[in-house]
Amino acid sequence: MAASESMYIEHFSEESRPLDYYLKKMNGYTASKKAFGMSQDDIIGEMKKSNLRGRGGAGFPTGTKWGFIPKQSTKPKYLVCNADESEPGTFKDRDLMRYTPHLLIEGMVIGGFAIGAHAGYIYIRGEYTREAILLNQAIKEAYAKGYLGNNIQGSGFNFDLTVHRGAGAYICGEETGLLNSLEGKRGEPRVKPPFPAQAGAFGGPTIVNNVETLTAVPYIINRGGEWFAKLGKLEKSGGTRLFCVSGHVKKPGLVELPAGSVTLRQLIYDHCGGILNDRKLKAVIPGGSSAPVLTPDEIDVIVDIEPMMKIGTMLGSAGIMVVSEDYCVVRLIQRITKFYAHESCGQCTPCREGCKWMEDILERIEDGHGREQDLALLLDISDNINGKTLCALGDAAAGPVISFVKKFRTEFESHIRGGKCPNA
C-alpha cells in the first residue's frame, strides 16, 4: 500500500500523540473547521458516499446510521464512542487511542456537529487505564486550544467530551449494555426497539460508533467521501482496515490494508510471516472469538464483510486468531465457551443457562469424560440459544460451538472414544 493510503499505522508511535504533531503532520482540526462550513445533510451525505461501515463488528454503514437521528427531536442528543474493545482477538482501538487520540477527538466533534449533539462520551474499557489518562490529556489540550468546548474554532458550535471508564464487562461492548453502563447501571442490554437513535443515552437520540469508525471521519471530510470509497477494493467497503492478527503466526500484530484487498492466506503468510515454527495451519478464527471457525481449505477468502458472510462466518472486528496443528481445538472451543458463560449478563435464560451447560460439556469432553451423545447435545443447546436472546452474545457463543463441532467432529470423537485429549 502506498504511504498515502495509510491512515493510521504510519502514525502509531509515541511521537504522534501530542496536539502539535496532529496539527503539523495530520492536518489536525482542519476537517472540523471545514465541517462547520457544511450543512448537517452535506456531512451525512459525504459519509454515505464514503462507504464507511462500522468497524466495531456489525459493519453497519455509518452515514446511514447518522441519518437515523430524528432532527425534529427537542431532547438532547448524544454521540458515544464505543471504546470497550473487548471482543477476544481485537486490539486496534487501543493503539488508535494511545497514538492518535486527536484523530478520535476530531472525529467526534464532526460527528457531534452532524447529528446535533453537544455532548459526547468515550466509553473506554476499564482495563485501558493508561489509555484513558492519555485520552484525557489530549482532551485537555484540545479544550485549551479551542478545538473542544464552547464556540469551537469560532463556529458557534459547542461540544463537550468526557471519557467514561467501564469496569470489566464484555457485555458493555453491546451498544445498549454500554448505554446502561454509561448511565450508572448494570450493563444489561436493552429491549430493542427503541433503538439508540430514537432513545439512547439518558433517553436522548444517540449514535454509538466504534473508535476506528470515528477516526476515519476527519479523513473523509478532508479528502472527500469518494476518495475514501475508492480506497476500498470492494464495492460496498470504503477505506483501509486494521486487521488484528494474533496466535500462532511469526509476526503477530496490526496490519493496515485497503478494505477488501487481501485474502486470509495473504494476511497470514505474506504479512505475518506464516505459521510459528513453520508448522501446519489447523484453524483460523477470523473475526473475534464470536466468529465461526475456518479450516485451512477456506483461507483464500477475501477478508471483508460479504465474502466472509458468504462462507458462513464473519469479519466482525477483524480480530484474526491463527491456530497451528499442535493445538487442541476442543481445548480451544472450551476456552471460548468459558468466556461467554462468564460474560453472559444473565438476563436471558437460554444464554445464562445454555452457555454454562455448553462449557461443562466441552470441559468433560476435553478431560476425557465425554459421552457419545454429547455432540448432539451441544448442537441442541446451541440451537436453543441461537436467535433466542435479547442481544448478540447468545449467538456469539452458539455460532463458534456449532462450527467447531461440524468442522472438527473427528477430533471431538477421538476425545470421547479415547477417554482423553490426544494432545495432552
Next chain:
Amino acid sequence: MTKKILSQKFYDEMDQLVPRYPTRVALLLPALHVAQAETGWLPPEVMEEVASYIGIHPAQVKEVASFYTMYNLKPVGKYHLKICTNVACCLRGAEALVEHCERKLGIVCGETTRDKKFTVMEEECLGACGTAPAMMLNDDYHENLDVQKLDGLLNGLE
C-alpha cells in the same frame, strides 16, 4: 452517616464531573473507580458513602458494583496480578504463566497471599492479543511475557 472514609480529593474530583452528566446516577461508575483507587477495594462502608454522595440506596451501589469484575468486593493484595488466559494468550503460553505464579506464590487463582502482598487472577481478554501473552500488574500492562520475564518481574516486587 458516621465518619467519612473517602478523602476530600474524592469529593473534589466527583464535583468536577457533575456537570458532565445529565443525571447524578451516571456518576456511579466513576465514583467507584475513584473510591477504589483510595481504599484498594470496596467495603460496605465505602459503598454506603458513595450511595450517600450520589443520593441512591446502598443496595443500588452494590447491585452495580457486583456486575463488574474490576470492582473488588473483597480486599486484594498490594500487587494485583491479572493474567489473561483468553484464546490469543493461551495460544502463546498463558497457562504456563498462571501455573508459575500459582506455584511460586503458593496460592491458586482468585486468592491472596497471607502477607497480603499478591493477588492472582485469571483475566478475560485484555485487548493485547498482538503482544500475547499479556497480564496486568495493578494498572499496568505487561506484554510479550514468558515464564522467565514474569519471574523477573515478580522478583522485583517489594
